[in-house]
Amino acid sequence: MSLRKLTLFELKDKFTKGEVSAAEIVKAYFQRITVVESKVKAYITPAKKDALLKEADDLDYKLRGWRKIAPLMAMPIAVKDNICTEGVKTTCGSRMLENFVPSYDATVVSRLREQGYFLIGKTNLDEFAMGSSTENSAFGPTRNPWNLACIPGGSSGGSAAAVAADLCAAALGSDTGGSIRQPAACCGVVGLKPTYGRVSRYGLVAFASSLDQIGPITKDVRDAALMLQLIAGHDPLDSTSADVPVPDYQKALKFTMRGMKVGVPLEFFAEGLDPEVELAVRTAIIKMQELKAEIREISLPMTTYAVATYYLIATAEASSNLARYDGVKYGYRAAKEKGLLETYMKTRQEGFGPEVKRRIMLGTYALSAGYYDAYYGKAQSVRTLIKRDFDEAFKDVDMIVTPTMPTPAFKLGEKVQDPLQMYLSDIYTISVNLAGVPAIVLPCGFSSGKLPIGLQIIGRPFEEEKIIRAAYAYEQATDWHKKRPTL
Amino acid sequence: MAYEVVIGLEVHAQLLTASKMFCGCGTAFGAAPNTQTCPVCLGMPGVLPVINRKAVEFAVRTGLALHCTIAPMNRFARKHYFYPDLPKNYQVSQYELPICEHGWLEIGQNGTSKRVRIRRAHLEEDAGKNLHAGIAGASHVDLNRAGTPLLEIVTEPDMGSPDEAVAYLKTLRDILVSQKVCDGNMEEGSFRCEPNLSLRPAGSKELGTKVELKNINSFKFVKAAMEYEIKRQTKVLDEGGKVVQETRLWDTEKGETAVMRSKEEAHDYRYFPDPDLVPLRITEEMIAEARKSLQELPEAKHKRFVSEFGLTEQTAAVLTANPVVADYFVASVTAVCTSGASKTDVSRDIANWITVDLPGLAKDFWTHIPAGEIGELSALKRKGEISGPIVKAVLEERLKTGKSVAEIIKAKGLVQVSDEGALEKIIDEVMAKNPQQVAQYKSGKEAVFGFFVGQVMKASGGKANPAKVNELLKRKLTQ
Secondary structure (H helix, E strand, O other): OOOHHOOHHHHHHHHHHOOOHHHHHHHHHHHHHHHHHHHHOOEEEEOHHHHHHHHHHHHHHHHHOOOOOOOHHHHHHHEEEOEOOOOOOOOOOOOHHHOOOOOOOOOOHHHHHHHEEEEEEEEOOOHOOOOOOOOOOOOOOOEOOOOOOOOOOOOOHHHHHHHHHOOOOOEEEEEEEOHHHHHHHHHHOOEEEOOOOEEEEOEEEHHHHOEEEEEEEOOHHHHHHHHHHHEEOOOOOOOOOOOOOOHHHHHHOOOOOOEEEEEEEEEOOOOOOOOHHHHHHHHHHHHHHOOEEEEEEEEOOOOOOOOHHHHHHHHHHHHHHHOOOOOOOOOOOOOOOHHHHHHHHHEEEOOOOHHHHHHHHHHHHHHHOOOHHHHHHHHHHHHHHHHHHHHHHHHHOEEEEEEOOOOOOOEEOOOOOHHHHHHHHEEEEHHHHHHHOEEEEEEEEEEEOOHHHHEEEOOOOHHHHHHHHHHHHHHHHOHHHHHOOOO | EEEEEEEEEEEEOOOOOOEEOOOEOOOOOOOOOOOOOOOOOOOOOOOOOOOHHHHHHHHHHHHHOOOOOEEEEEEOEEEOOOOOOOOEEEEEOOOOOOEEEEEEEEEEEEOOEEEEEEEEEEEOOOOOEEOOOOOOOEEEEEEEOOOEEEEEEEEEEOOHHHHHHHHHHHHHHHHHHHHHOOOOOOOOOOOEEEEEEEEEEOOOOOOOOOOOEOOOOOHHHHHHHHHHHHHHHHHHOOOOOOOOOOEEEEEEEOOOEEEEEEEEOOOOOOOOOOOOOHHHHHHHOHHHHHHHOOOOOOHHHHHHHHHHOOOOOHHHHHHHHHHHEEEEEEHHHHHOOOOOOHHHHHHHHHHHHHHHHHHHHOOOEEEEEEHHHHHHHHHHHHHHOOOOOHHHHHHHHHHHOOHHHHHHHHOOOOOOOOHHHHHHHHHHHHHOOOOHHHHHHHHOHHHHHHHHHHHHHHHHHOOOOHHHHHHHHHHOOOO
């Protein structure tokens, strides 16, 4: 079997046993990049081949006869381009930061670095993570490895496509309203959004601070558990990161769902859900029952308001977070400006794309004097109610199973002109961010158009362990994760 | 028509923390531009703030000193406006839930005292500075100050004259300095004040339209700016006009205020709770800790210095004006008292050295001479081993060479001369050189006695024991 097809865990195992060298791994991945990257366009900044090969050779030399190996040594991992990497461009898919090179690593990146990972590339995304198709990138869209005419989902479309197309062993994404899970579903891979506070946000370029969370996108559930293990935990640099112990997630990998109560919310199977998607998800639920899970119908009545609430809170925070991009200190600055005000206006006019500008304007409005209470204030109240919905549901069940996206991946360009339709592709993922709870997405079938369909399992705060266990049991009982696109 | 003036004050006090409000950068004044910065205070993408515990402690301590209620739960909020010296284009401040509320302080004036209510005091980060001098056609930004912790202290409109406002500012500054939370330096901008002022017909209960004044950097100008503003508003009202709600800038050169922005042009700051910072809880334990760290208030300390050390009102005032100096004084006195002296015996000498001699020799003398050595000097003087006039020379030498007091006295042979033989020799010489004065004294003009004492002290290099000189001189002159 060729190296690139192995899961992270398998590759790590081979490397640890000395069956494969770091140089061989790097060569295999660069060969893959040479062949398919031009079709998929998962990367904004791929690693420099010569430099990484040298790093691999040095490592192989160092390890001769002495194989004390850190978990991610020589593992080619991709990082979404809104996560800061010291000395490597971090563009956020925006003209504004086209040439921005951070002088610091995000906490997750320094943790991966400590474990010896190889940064194989910075992946494409919707500008500042705002979008559901990766079409909002200033550097052109990424394509779905299953069908190059389709979107890979977004905003972590580059990371999901890179994992699906074997352009990396695993990847990091970020999820504000579904940006890890929806592309994972579109590309037939595993995506995990941890509990808010589980993973440090330090060095993640903020879109909406109270919703953003970094998580892994991987080839299977075991890999997701491994990646989460390495990035989770309290960080003194992030006041919102939680000081909650991180359990050993590998121990959660069991083949049964015995004793687990699974809730199926009515509201997630209502109007607008593609019948093929519904069928795949319902079939998965039956499979869980076979795995001894107890299935219960539940209700999350506030779901109706999730999209509206999200687009007030997320845009309000975004309008504030993106104020710093003004052409004064770093990043893009409009040429031939006349004075300060014009520099500000022209820089932001030319540096930001249309979706980012739309959200800055929406958010600025929502926070304005006289409108704050009606919009931002109200949205915060509804957010509390949405969270309460989940709290109530979790009194009866251990986890909640839902579709990830109403339809399989759509065609490139199909929804670009209709932002509202685009926003609705996150309808099943958004409430999870508003409630701050964890969720994992994994493949559960294919559409007649041969596009993957994703199953979402939502858990209680800081109970990633349970949803990983359920996802693993389901995955091992099915073959979906073994299917790979042909490119 | 007769008007009465109503004044409220906003003070921004820079807190004396070693590091900034939300990052680990230093806060020293005067460093080369942008050398005290990091990704956090530069507002780089992806970085996050972490609250400085010390700043919170200082705010709580100040709140207690100002009789405020300390909020058990408070939040930071973002205040948005675009300006190059504000790296994130929002300032992290507190809005709905400030850390301190509903306090007061007492101001004394012409023998009466008055209570000024403190509406609130909240924590926030400072902005940087735009630099326009130097390069033609360009402006630079120095972000060393960006992120420095500030406590903004806001009063109710309780002051009825510029003098009262100045008295408030001085009292507040003394309190902040005594609590060791702020250095109170107006020129360096660590104590900035922004008065707001309105007029109303004398006796009226309603408040008039207020004007805010900015850009004032000394007590002198604060008074001048308010006085100018009273005249200006009086004229507007007398001419039948209306005062416009606006912010005005004080121009030191012209001695006038001019419009900076009107109410219509006021920013919409779009405050909202900062999602990067979790709510800040102030526990009972933290308040109890702060209460323990509370320093004596200036007025109480002044009274204590008079009664405990037997100092004059004036000397006590000079000593207590700077808490570092006051501590230094106490430490010096304590050092000599451990060798058995009583406080009142030695305090006057030590106070004199600290308030008169030392400041003339070095501005920050307390960093050069340990208080213990001052105590040592005082002990030597008490024992009669050195004379008063020598002390200043010793101190001067101490600062110049860094050698210890004991070493200097030994090396320079400054030990007091009490030996009668040696003194008599000097006296004889002095008398021989000044026969005219000797004759004067003998003819009954006793005023020249002082002249002889001076001459003898001078001839001995200040080392002669003054008591002995007196005794011997009297004997010799009447022989």
